[in-house]
Amino acid sequence: MSALEVRDKTQSETESEENVAVKRDQRGMNTASKPSGDGCVECLATDGWWLHLRRCAECGHIGCCDSSPSQHASKHAALTGHPVVASFEPGEDWFFDYEKQRMIKSVELLPPHSRGVQEWLSAENCLTGTLTDAGVCAAIMPEEETESLGGVRSQRRR
Numbered sequence: 792m793s794a795l796e797v798r799d800k801t802q803s804e805t806e807s808e809e810n811v812a813v814k815r816d817q818r819g820m821n822t823a824s825k826p827s828g829d830g831c832v833e834c835l836a837t838d839g840w841w842l843h844l845r846r847c848a849e850c851g852h853i854g855c856c857d858s859s860p861s862q863h864a865s866k867h868a869a870l871t872g873h874p875v876v877a878s879f880e881p882g883e884d885w886f887f888d889y890e891k892q893r894m895i896k897s898v899e900l901l902p903p904h905s906r907g908v909q910e911w912l913s914a915e916n917c918l919t920g921t922l923t924d925a926g927v928c929a930a931i932m933p934e935e936e937t938e939s940l941g942g943v944r945s946q947r948r949r
Contacts, residue, residue, distance in 0.1 A: 819875035849873035
């Protein structure tokens with residue numbers, strides 16, 4: 792074997808070792824998984840509520856955080872053995888490993904990477920004052936509901 796062949800083989804083995812290390816570090820992550828929805832699957836099914844959302848990096852299950860009443864994300868991790876979650880909140884880009892109990896290096900998962908804006912664009916948020924843009928509320932609310940918002944109705948798109 793020539794020196795060039797030995798060098799090429801050694802470089803190839805090193806690259807393979809690096810690939811194995813990357814795959815090992817990505818335990819609990821499946822870059823092909825898609826989010827299961829825009830909200831906590833279990834809370835939506837039971838009319839529950841959440842503070843923040845977490846996305847299982849293995850299967851895409853969306854669950855509520857440990858500060859939420861039902862803590863569905865960590866329950867999902869314990870039940871399935873999927874230890875890694877990503878934040879599913881707008882503007883957040885982090886991963887947490889429940890087994891290691893620490894933040895870990897992230898990988899690029901399939902989009903979307905956070906809950907959608909559409910969940911904020913709801914008649915309920917207009918009526919409760921969470922969403923205060925009168926023009927947006929007039930555009931998304933049924934006309935009879937806009938009466939409770941006073942002048943908003945006149946701004947409604949026709």
